[in-house]
Amino acid sequence: MQVSPVRSAAVNQPATVTEVQVGIADFKVASQPDRLITLGLGSCVGLTLYDPSTRVGGLLHIMLPDSTQFSDVTKPAKFADLGIPLLISEIRRKGGRVSNLQAKMAGGAQMFSGLNEKFVLNIGERNIAMAKRTLKDLGIVILAEEVGGNRGRTMILDTENGQVIIRTVGVQMKVI
């Protein structure tokens, strides 16, 4: 592998805020001043959990509501029911306090127009409902949400202050 001079110069720059990308059906945990970002939520639901005392936060990109309907659960972070407990244990491992956790949610949209029976069983709505139920069972409060509708969203958690930024096509950025 070739290391270019440009690259080594970049390494010497002062440390700034790192933006950690969270892929689909994945989760990541970070602490201040870093940011967690997930791009292009459609029917998927983005869930952030944040502990304001330690400023540790996590972001989960949920694809499907319920793992019990599937025989193959090789990627548990895909599901709301399995992914949320996984995210919580990772936050605990990174020093966050579970009793302090505050949740924020975005996504769960109905992306397509035109009727099709496969979309009548609206996955977005089911993702939202299952995430809420799982959080309730765990006693975690949902502070804010930006869910439903028919637009895709990008979600960013700022671990500095727990703010969640929502980007939508053709609409001004929103902070929840």
Added chain:
Amino acid sequence: MTEQGVVNDIHIDALQEISNIGLGNAATALAELLNKKVDMAVPKACFFDVEQVFLMVGGPEEVVSCVNLNVEGDVPGTVLFIFNELSTYKLVDMLMGQEVGTTTEMDAMCESAVSEIGNVLTGSFMNAIGGMTGLAMNTSVPMFAFDMFGAILSTSLVASGHWDDKVLFIETVFFQEQDEISGHFFMLPETGALDRLFEALGISEGV
């Protein structure tokens, strides 16, 4: 054979050839619809892991239009026809007989225009493959979205249930005089569907 990673070069060549014929047919249909000559660059066909597909077309936040159709019959699956924002507006202008550059945002009229184009393109693509292989393929009424590529792709994958499979990706460029329209064609085949396609082409085993 269509287990992950074992689609071989001969299969890719066959899919490349099918894409060429299918999209050639689609370009002809587009020309008829626009009543203008439409040329097409030789399409590139590839198989990709789903994670890689999210990085295509311009990335998850790229604004695109998407026509989503279900394919029923011998090769069941989901087909997505995707145009980037600029190509979408150009298509609308061409269909409406306006000067290219007139359309700068989507409305209901544009949606139905692009949706219809996607429907025609996919239908003629499928007909070409059907005619060549003798396989029966019917498409459903199209669904439409105009939004972030990542949001559209993930929603389509979830709805079709093909999350863990590989995706057949065909990229092409249509030309209408000096105007270029780049189209991205995705096929999310159901398990076993591609085997039937390869079988019909006589390349199912021992290659």
